[in-house]
Amino acid sequence: MTWQALRPLSALASHAPQVPRMRVICDNDFSGDPDGLFQLAHHLLSPSVTIPFIVGSHIHVDDFLDGSRTQADNAAARALALIAAMGLSQAPEVLIGVNAVSDIGSSPSALTRRIIAEAERDDTDLPLVYAAGAGLTELAEALRAAPHIAGRMRLAWIGGPEWEETPLPVPSRGSWEYNFHIDIAATQFVFNDSGIEIWQVPRQTYRQVMVSMPELERALEGAGSLGTFLLDALSDVRHRWPDHMGETFILGDNPLVTLTALMSSFEPDTSSSAYVVRPTPMVTADGTYNPRPGARPMRIFNEIDTRLTLADMFAKFARHAA
Template identity: 60%
Template sequence: MRTLPSRRSALAGSLAALLLAGTARGETRPRQRVILDNDFSGDPDGLFQLAHHLLSPSVEIPFIVGSHIHVHDFLDGSTTQADNAVERVQALMATLPGTRRPDVIAGRNSAPEPGTAPEATPAARRIVAEAMRDDTKLPLFYCAGAGLTELAQALRLEPRISDRLTLAWIGGMEYRDLLSGVPERHDREYNLTIDLAAAQTVFNDARVPIWQVPRNVYRQMIVSDAELKTRLKPTGALGDFLLAQVSRVKSLLPTLGETYILGDSPLVTLTALQTPFEPDSASSAYVERPTPRLDADGRYQNNPSGRPMRVYTTIDTRLTFDDMFAKFAAASA
């Protein structure tokens, strides 16, 4: 339904008054709630995204979920990946004294067997409880930078939460018609394969709105080693911690060259860095289309009757990285 011009003007005027009032007090008020779910013991791009979110006052973070990756993954070959993710989050937050410290919950340490009944894990129960809150009007985003195990469990336990949150997901294969000159890939995308059955639950069976950043788009989030060192070295304990995480991966894979992909950072762009008026991720391009079904290989099957979803085609890297490094510098001042 379109907003009538007079109504739109009134809303804009009210929002402007609120923004000016907050600015006069030196405050930025939360405009969204974001649940953060990532494989923090795996690829350190999630730790950059986490620190950036923690330093972004426009979002309220009810809690953080530490999730698993692949069994025997070279980045964490243990059987306690979710527990290790929680420890990594706590270590990061220790470098940010005075910054808010949301609860951190371990998800499952591995994906459940496909077809098994949903389990009311602590993380799944907390997701349901947050989505079903009726004491706040702040919209809820579920920001996932890895697999979708815990969200899928929560959706199966309580399907009504589909109508009460939006999933922003870093994951999934490319869409052939949206490649824009990028060569097509045929291998399955990493985050998708962490728990394919969970992704199928979210895409095929649930109603939850999806804002997807597929592989060819999150790979746009490239920074050079030289930039990372130059921008992070002056930021003290936080910068030292993040550089150490990247160095660990580089030591395991010395053929990675002189760049790194901070592929989870769009989760901040799409939530904390929305426009001031008529809030949206206006500087990042997307197309809206019916949500496809995922087949047994994780490939998209046309589903013309699927609910509308967003597929992002570009992310505003300037806004994302300039804001991130500026906030890291301010936190160390």
């Protein structure tokens, strides 16, 4: 074969369809901090995963700014608005979680049954990951209703305070970690009483995905209507808390993409992000991790490959706009 006979790499890549490697349920509080919108857009543009449905979940009760208690409805509406801004001809269904923990009923909700049904599917061999960038209310309800599905899925969770050996940063909002406190009882159930495998990205790790505002604005300005939508979302939060934002923004939910869509080739794994494996601890109501020797193993990520995460997101946004 001559050198001239070789096709350019770009041609080879553009004609090589990506086959999904896993199913990912995206659960996030899209009506809160806009990092969840970046994560969802990034996931939607990642062909190595297929998304059965999206869950718009509630934020912490103290953040019901308008007193309406419709934050899950608002989250679903924001997810739908993002999908519209992206101009996607086909998109996953967006489902609405409970608006507050007090709204949980005595019998499984339609969303709970949908999560269970997805976990119980026998028409696909694709592994299922529940990717949560908020509280764990909906997942906990599904695991309570059908404990057996714990062995048919894995949780990738952005949340939880630092572990004991980690030097504590100065907390931005008191001493508690936000996603843990959205629904403390749900977090305790998932860790303490269920059998699901957990991949945790705790606070000191998800804060590593930091980008400067000039870099972020430059990338979004070249990302078409998607970029405009995300810039507007950023502008809203920065105007709401102008004295807290500084010159950077933390895309803390994007590790959910790193730990699903951006795994290594041939033998898929999170090989560029550092983690330790430990027995899943007992979690107390104040967020303390109590050791539990012999419990099911979990991964705790100490480092996220931020170069891979951000570069991939910016490239996918630009390609989508083009």
